[in-house]
Amino acid sequence: MSTFPADSVGLVTPQRLSFSEPLKLACGKSLEQFELVYETYGQLNASRSNALLICHALSGHHHAAGFHSADERKPGWWDACIGPGKAIDTNRFFVVSLNNLGGCHGSTGPSSINPATGKPYGASFPVLTVEDWVHSQALLADQLGIDTWAAVVGGSLGGMQALQWAISYPQRIRHCLAIATAPKLSAQNIAFNEVARQAIITDPDFHNGDYAAFGVIPKRGLMLARMVGHITYLSDDSMGEKFGRELRTDVLNYDFTSVEFQVESYLRYQGQEFSERFDANTYLLMTKALDYFDPAGAHDGNLAKALEGIQARCMVMSFTTDWRFSPARSRELVDALLAARKQVSYLEIEAAQGHDAFLLPIPRYVQALQAYMNRIEVNA
């Protein structure tokens, strides 16, 4: 039997909570009932002052740390930062990590059975927004007996949720950590999402979102969507260092189907693997939530105004070679927080890995995160 590393949260078991009160959504519809799957690491203290929420990004899920079994090949997606003695120290914090509503890893989403019809929701699943997620996360907090989060932490789309928490529930969040994120998407960001969506929607196996009824999945579309996404997660430099123009074999094949360059091999593998494990409708939903996120929108584009009610201390972090959500986008957010006279720290981390950096154990990043987390007060 294998043992887990000493700084691992070890074996974790996903938990599940049901919500039977209708959840009113931004789109105008309601979800009559839903379930959220989540994991927790560490212990909630007596004063309930040490709870911390992890929000996941586009293709993420609740399994952020530890192992589901002794045989699990890889730990949770942010295991580098969550564990006893790690940056997010589970000896101090009670960490909650959920699969967002609309997801495809256990929480109610398009691939779940709609109790009203006995069939998968498919295309009928409502389009969700970051606000909707935060509302559903607040209901989860209620059920867990957590009135106030010591911190809400997220990268990329997760950072948008952390920010929305600070906006929507100013009294329920003490620290907001928004990492490698942006206060809204740029036209280029939306354009990449649109390519991904068109790839999925135009796949003949998509069947307007009701592919489950046809016993197929739009694999080609999902593969392409993931390939495009992956390019935007890596920096040009890191791709160059990782793959360069290296050929898989010594000769060129002079055809269009052979995998010739290493980078092609990598992308196809990533795309294919993703297309077998991720739900297409969930992917569409996640990209729309990204596109729609725009807290300044309700305030004539005045971001500072949108942030006026925030009471949380904010920590904003960006990575130098991230071109999906570049440091300039983080500085926009920082400037608006300053204009709104909020407490904000900002760190731009030198890192070659592009947007992906926020998931990686980059020493300066992890140390800075740890230093910030250790300053968060937690009563007994």
Place this chain on the structure above:
Amino acid sequence: MSTFPADSVGLVTPQRLSFSEPLKLACGKSLEQFELVYETYGQLNASRSNALLICHALSGHHHAAGFHSADERKPGWWDACIGPGKAIDTNRFFVVSLNNLGGCHGSTGPSSINPATGKPYGASFPVLTVEDWVHSQALLADQLGIDTWAAVVGGSLGGMQALQWAISYPQRIRHCLAIATAPKLSAQNIAFNEVARQAIITDPDFHNGDYAAFGVIPKRGLMLARMVGHITYLSDDSMGEKFGRELRTDVLNYDFTSVEFQVESYLRYQGQEFSERFDANTYLLMTKALDYFDPAGAHDGNLAKALEGIQARCMVMSFTTDWRFSPARSRELVDALLAARKQVSYLEIEAAQGHDAFLLPIPRYVQALQAYMNRIEVNA
């Protein structure tokens, strides 16, 4: 009847030349016979010293200037720079612009009828390289009685051809103008090409390249390929200025199929329009030619060594916000030309339009091009 602007080359008629000597290709195969369609502007002088070759980019063709009819809505793709008194002055130069071999605008390509079978080449059309194109262009020059080009000019993939001319036929080119190009693709460049190819190849209407036999075209794949390409042609800033987050209507639709943001509308239109006019096999072929271009490859990666035989004077130009072939890629080329002790000028032009800038009438760019062209000596 409409008249043409005074600085237009006016009405032009594409011409066609047949080549019946087999053309040996880099892939090892030969083309037994082929045709090239081309246009000329201006007059070849008595000493035949004023001929200038325009090489087109990925989706380009021979129609670079003037109008095919009095009703034609738009002139040729580089009309801003070619005409009497323009940067490439047709009062001085005899300009030749062809559709490359493998193209889909009249030159022999995958959609042409293979005389050996009486059916379209389709998937059987050989994969071409930039060297192959330059060899076929040299045969065209022979037939036109042009021994030496005063200049070979091209942007992007066209710039690679200009550079390859200087390498392959050092004595047949006096000036090489390589604009918004790179001495080879980066891993990221190849990755974007691979997404485009996968979009086409996985389209069920592709039929392994023999879609013509099935009476269909892989429209979905071509549309996606073009959408991805288009994002890389524009800068993040120019996309932001052009579209921002502007909505087409005032309300969000909360679905995945509506066109909500202007940038989505633009991309879908560009993609759909392209998918109706461009051949999928040609698109694959063009992207492979880009991927394979690597003159340093035959010299253990030593670019200066690859450029050693060049006799042409070189002019390299780049645009500040071009992230497809960034100024750094042009500087690589310039550095290698300097290391090889070649005559080279370099200009980095401040332009917000990204890679697309090389096609646009940006004053400083057009003026610099004109100044350079006017210094090229042309005998009577």
